[in-house]
Amino acid sequence: MAKKQADLLQGTLDLQILKTLALGEQHGWGIAQRIQQTSEGVLNINQGSLYPALYRLEEQGWISSSWDVSDNNRQAKYYKLTRTGQKQLAEEVANWERLSGAIELVLQSS
Amino acid sequence: MAKKQADLLQGTLDLQILKTLALGEQHGWGIAQRIQQTSEGVLNINQGSLYPALYRLEEQGWISSSWDVSDNNRQAKYYKLTRTGQKQLAEEVANWERLSGAIELVLQSS
DNA sequence: GTCTCTCCCCTAGATGATCTAGGAGAGAGC
DNA sequence: GCTCTCTCCTAGATCATCTAGGGGAGAGAC
Numbered sequence: 001m002a003k004k005q006a007d008l009l010q011g012t013l014d015l016q017i018l019k020t021l022a023l024g025e026q027h028g029w030g031i032a033q034r035i036q037q038t039s040e041g042v043l044n045i046n047q048g049s050l051y052p053a054l055y056r057l058e059e060q061g062w063i064s065s066s067w068d069v070s071d072n073n074r075q076a077k078y079y080k081l082t083r084t085g086q087k088q089l090a091e092e093v094a095n096w097e098r099l100s101g102a103i104e105l106v107l108q109s110s
Numbered sequence: 111m112a113k114k115q116a117d118l119l120q121g122t123l124d125l126q127i128l129k130t131l132a133l134g135e136q137h138g139w140g141i142a143q144r145i146q147q148t149s150e151g152v153l154n155i156n157q158g159s160l161y162p163a164l165y166r167l168e169e170q171g172w173i174s175s176s177w178d179v180s181d182n183n184r185q186a187k188y189y190k191l192t193r194t195g196q197k198q199l200a201e202e203v204a205n206w207e208r209l210s211g212a213i214e215l216v217l218q219s220s
Numbered sequence: 221g222t223c224t225c226t227c228c229c230c231t232a233g234a235t236g237a238t239c240t241a242g243g244a245g246a247g248a249g250c
Numbered sequence: 251g252c253t254c255t256c257t258c259c260t261a262g263a264t265c266a267t268c269t270a271g272g273g274g275a276g277a278g279a280c
Contacts, residue, residue: 027228028229030228043212053267103126138258159239161258162260182257183247
């Protein structure tokens with residue numbers, strides 16, 4: 001059985017979402033699209049992962065939501081980063097750098 | 111509740127173990143020590159994660175084991191990378207580079 | 221005016237790696 | 251004999267993610 005994407009990088013979804021929202025308000029569908037684009041198609045977010053994650057992040061107070069109308073004239077739930085969310089993002093970015101750096105060290109060891 | 115290390119990089123443990131064994135035979139305890147050293151103390155492997163992982167990797171045929179005596183004169187189960195394990199390692203390294211690169215793209219987007 | 225397509229939301233249940241929180245044997249040094 | 255460190259191991263819980271759905275509502279085609 002081939003590994004799934006998230007089996008390898010489980011735990012980075014929150015980071016991706018927070019970062020994406022730092023660029024501006026988005027609705028769930030839009031977040032997934034934007035991540036896919038900026039990652040050049042490598043990161044494909046499953047809706048079954050996305051919505052629970054959004055819920056979780058809102059619960060934590062890192063993002064907040066409001067209903068509005070999308071560019072395509074449809075009802076959409078727009079999320080944006082809160083103050084706390086910005087701090088959280090900074091923390092998660094730092095953590096990512098620390099850990100991915102550590103993995104690189106291991107991979108380069110000989 | 112602060113995030114645990116592996117919550118952020120779940121799925122990289124196999125990679126770390128395979129890479130470590132690519133440098134030479136090691137027993138479980140030694141693998142954990144070596145990873146901690148090469149990662150400059152950042153990566154601390156929990157024994158409750160390590161042994162299940164070793165079992166899993168052996169099941170897959172990526173590593174093989176044999177009992178021997180350690181430097182400290184104790185019985186220890188030495189693991190080494192198999193042929194298939196080397197291929198798997200190459201694959202996981204490539205995958206890691208692909209995904210961590212994608213995350214970087216997302217983090218650098220604006 | 222109805223069909224289909226795309227946009228957009230959501231959920232229940234299963235999966236599976238990892239963590240918690242232990243237990244245990246056996247050299248070595250005192 | 252006591253304690254320390256080395257070394258192995260496991261059962262059960264946790265929790266993010268995946269699978270595999272469901273549904274409503276514009277918009278364009280015919």
